[in-house]
Amino acid sequence: xxxxxxxxGLEAAxxxxxxxxxxxxxxxxxxxxxxxxxxxxxxxxxTRESGPVAAPLAYLHSVANSLMIDRYRSQQKxxxxxxxxxxxxxxxxxxxxxxSAEREVFAVREAARVLAMLDSLGARVARxxxxxxxxxxxxxxVAREVGISLSTVEGDLxxxxxxxxxxxxxxxxxxx
Amino acid sequence: MPIDETIRAQALxxxxxxxxPGFEDWETFTSWLEQSPAHGEAYDATCxxxxxxxxxxxxxxxxxxxxxxxxxxxxxxxxxxxxDDTLKSYARVPRRRWLAxxxxxxxxxxxxxxxxHENGPATYEVATAAGETRTLRxxxxxxxxxxxxxxxxxxxxxxxxxxxxxxxxxxxxxxDPDAPFEVAVGEERLRDIGxxxxxxxxDGALRVAVSEGEVEVNPEHEKVxxxxxxxxxxxxxxxxxxxxxxxxxxxxxxxxxxxxxxDAPLGDVASDLTRATGIAFSVRPEARGRTVSGxxxxxxxxxxxxxxxxxxxxxxxxxxxxxxxxxx
Numbered sequence: 001x002x003x004x005x006x007x008x009g010l011e012a013a014x015x016x017x018x019x020x021x022x023x024x025x026x027x028x029x030x031x032x033x034x035x036x037x038x039x040x041x042x043x044x045x046x047t048r049e050s051g052p053v054a055a056p057l058a059y060l061h062s063v064a065n066s067l068m069i070d071r072y073r074s075q076q077k078x079x080x081x082x083x084x085x086x087x088x089x090x091x092x093x094x095x096x097x098x099x100s101a102e103r104e105v106f107a108v109r110e111a112a113r114v115l116a117m118l119d120s121l122g123a124r125v126a127r128x129x130x131x132x133x134x135x136x137x138x139x140x141x142v143a144r145e146v147g148i149s150l151s152t153v154e155g156d157l158x159x160x161x162x163x164x165x166x167x168x169x170x171x172x173x174x175x176x
Numbered sequence: 177m178p179i180d181e182t183i184r185a186q187a188l189x190x191x192x193x194x195x196x197p198g199f200e201d202w203e204t205f206t207s208w209l210e211q212s213p214a215h216g217e218a219y220d221a222t223c224x225x226x227x228x229x230x231x232x233x234x235x236x237x238x239x240x241x242x243x244x245x246x247x248x249x250x251x252x253x254x255x256x257x258x259x260d261d262t263l264k265s266y267a268r269v270p271r272r273r274w275l276a277x278x279x280x281x282x283x284x285x286x287x288x289x290x291x292x293h294e295n296g297p298a299t300y301e302v303a304t305a306a307g308e309t310r311t312l313r314x315x316x317x318x319x320x321x322x323x324x325x326x327x328x329x330x331x332x333x334x335x336x337x338x339x340x341x342x343x344x345x346x347x348x349x350x351x352d353p354d355a356p357f358e359v360a361v362g363e364e365r366l367r368d369i370g371x372x373x374x375x376x377x378x379d380g381a382l383r384v385a386v387s388e389g390e391v392e393v394n395p396e397h398e399k400v401x402x403x404x405x406x407x408x409x410x411x412x413x414x415x416x417x418x419x420x421x422x423x424x425x426x427x428x429x430x431x432x433x434x435x436x437x438x439d440a441p442l443g444d445v446a447s448d449l450t451r452a453t454g455i456a457f458s459v460r461p462e463a464r465g466r467t468v469s470g471x472x473x474x475x476x477x478x479x480x481x482x483x484x485x486x487x488x489x490x491x492x493x494x495x496x497x498x499x500x501x502x503x504x
Contacts, residue, residue, distance in 0.1 A: 008257050024202060027209035029216040043461040044502070061202040065194060067462045067502040069227060072220040074465045077439070112230040118229075132196075133230035135486060139196045144210075157192045164229040165188075165222050 012047050013056035022062055028068045037067050113165070117167060121159050128153055129160040180214065187218035192227060227489075228318035234489040236472060298430070304328045304343070307454020309477070317350040318357065321431050326453035343451060344376040351389065364410075367392045373402070374428040378447055380412030387427035393417070425445065436471045437488075442501055444487070453478045456498025463490070463502040 014021070021041065025034040041064050053059045118126040128146060131137045132153070139157070143150045190208065193199050209216050243293050304310050306325040315335035322328060326343025336352075337344075339360040349357045351370030359366040361384075363378045371389030376382070384391060385407040393400040393408060400417055407422040426436050427439045430452055437445055445468060446457040452474045468488045477484055479498045485492040491504040 002408050024206045024209075027216070029205045029209075029220070031212065040461045047460070047500075058200040058202060062194070062197065062199070063280055063462060063503075069220065069223045070463065070466050070503065071211050072315055073224045073227065074467070076224060077466055077467065114232050118233075122320040129229075130233060133226060134234050134489065136491075137199055140198060154189075158188050160229070161222050161226045165224040168221070168228065 010053055010056045014042060014045050014060055015056055021060055024061055027065055028065070030068060037064065037071075040067055044161065094165070113162070114167065116164065117163055118160055121163055122156075124148070125156045125159050128156040132157060181220075183212075183214055183218045184222075187215065187222050190219055191222040195223065195375075202399070231469065231489045234487060250331060262268045299329050299331055301327060301329045301341075305454065306451050307381075315346075319348045321346040321428070323350075323430055326451070330464075340375050340377050342377055344374065344378070344430070346372070346374045346431055346446075347374045365394050365396070367395045378444075382410045384406075384408045385422050385427040387424040411488070430474070434471065435474060438465045438469050440469070442466045442490075444466060446501055449474075449477065449484075453481075455481055456496075457481070458495060458498060458500045460491075460493075460500050460502030466503070 013054050018038070018040075021038055022034055025037055041060060055160065115126070118129055124146065128142055131145065132139060132140045134140055137145065139150060139153045143153045146153070179482050186208065190205055194202075194205060209219070212257075240338075241249075293492065302310070302312060303320065304322045304324055308324055309321060311321040312328075314330075318335070320328065320338065323344035326345060327341040328345060329339040329341055331337055336355045336357045337360070338347075338358075347357070347359065349368040349371045351357075351368060357368040357371075359368075359375060361375060361382055362380070364382060366373070366375065366384060369390040369392060371386065371391055373384060373386045373389070373391050375384050381410075384402055386402045386404050388404055390404070391402045393402060398417070399491070400408060400419070401418070405421055405424045407420050409418050409420070411417065422499065423447055429436065430448075435448055435452060442459045442463050446459050447458045449455070468490065470488045471483075472487055478488075482492045484490060484499075484501070485504070489504070491502045493500050493502070
């Protein structure tokens with residue numbers, strides 16, 4: 001990639017901090033895929049068309065970090081599908097290896113359940129979570145909008161994340 | 177498996193801090209990760225759970241679904257219950273509507289048709305641009321609705337054979353045991369057994385979904401039967417068919433200006449949206465492996481492509497004349 005001329009601050013930062021980013025990706029558990037993922041970060045940066053980024057190095061880290069989260073999530077999904085499949089193989093009779101049409105309806109009910117669970121942590125927690133994670137409002141702006149301190153926003157998010165983590169761990173999708 | 181509570185609490189804290197765009201202390205975070213692989217695992221579990229929760233909420237808030245879809249007045253009644261509502265209302269979708277549409281469209285049919293001769297019968301082609309749909313009447317009570325960016329080839333004098341060159345089409349076929357209706361898609365043949373079915377042929381991948389009747393795939397070879405509420409798919413370049421379930425009312429719902437995605441790869445979502453809206457959507461490389469779920473009305477997205485961000489929990493950015501989808 002020696003011909004590449006840094007055309008923006010972001011690209012320059014990428015080239016200057018390659019090693020830092022690689023170290024981050026390895027610490028993040030990327031292993032041998034670190035170089036490949038870094039290349040994806042590069043693609044993202046070099047095809048980006050929106051305006052300048054205030055903190056290029058932080059931005060690059062957060063792109064790399066999202067890639068790792070997405071990777072983890074797709075691995076998890078693949079594993080879940082495998083489990084479903086083998087469960088369906090063992091349970092002869094009623095179980096079907098194919099996702100049923102009900103499953104789709106079920107996903108919507110699952111959403112309602114998550115919503116209820118967040119609500120049970122307090123209306124504010126649910127609101128903060130939604131503002132930040134669904135509407136993409138920064139934590140600082142959430143604090144301003146809801147009229148609470150930044151550390152209260154962080155506390156609310158911790159509560160919500162913990163509850164969601166419990167929900168995942170105890171098997172989302174299990175009927176009570 | 178037990179997880180260390182201290183690590184868990186730390187991971188939770190990092191998850192909250194690092195997911196804010198204002199976060200800058202990546203160096204300390206890296207050092208924490210380097211202390212133990214268990215740190216990264218706990219962090220991933222928390223971030224994934226938070227994102228899954230956010231995705232579900234985004235899906236539940238439907239979103240831009242404020243206007244009822246065509247022929248389903250029940251849908252306007254409220255969020256949360258929309259799936260059940262569509263389930264009920266689909267049975268009542270009046271077939272007449274399709275035919276009325278077909279009559280109107282068949283008048284305009286003459287435009288956009290190419291005519292050529294190959295070895296064999298004269299063939300003509302009907303095509304739509306991205307963002308356009310068109311319904312054709314193929315004699316009797318058989319109609320086909322073309323989605324956006326779709327090409328159909330037909331033989332002159334043979335209303336019972338269609339080749340779907342590319343794109344997506346919804347077929348409503350009046351069954352005739354003496355003259356089976358056939359759709360060719362690449363090397364595949366689909367034969368109707370009294371049917372309403374939707375065929376999607378994009379970038380070499382094939383999907384056939386059936387809402388009424390039955391379709392037989394490759395009647396000379398595999399003879400796979402696709403029944404109502406089933407969707408058959410074959411990935412590009414693959415020989416294997418997969419049969420899965422689909423809510424029957426979802427079959428051809430794009431005809432009513434609606435799209436539903438369930439764990440759909442972002443690439444498929446972008447291509448479906450492009451064909452439906454006429455606006456170019458692409459996927460940023462870092463989001464390639466990502467899947468999303470959600471139900472969308474097409475028209476509001478045509479007006480405001482950025483609204484997709486909230487609906488599907490994605491980042492939507494300008495890219496040339498179109499829009500690119502990626503993580504927030």
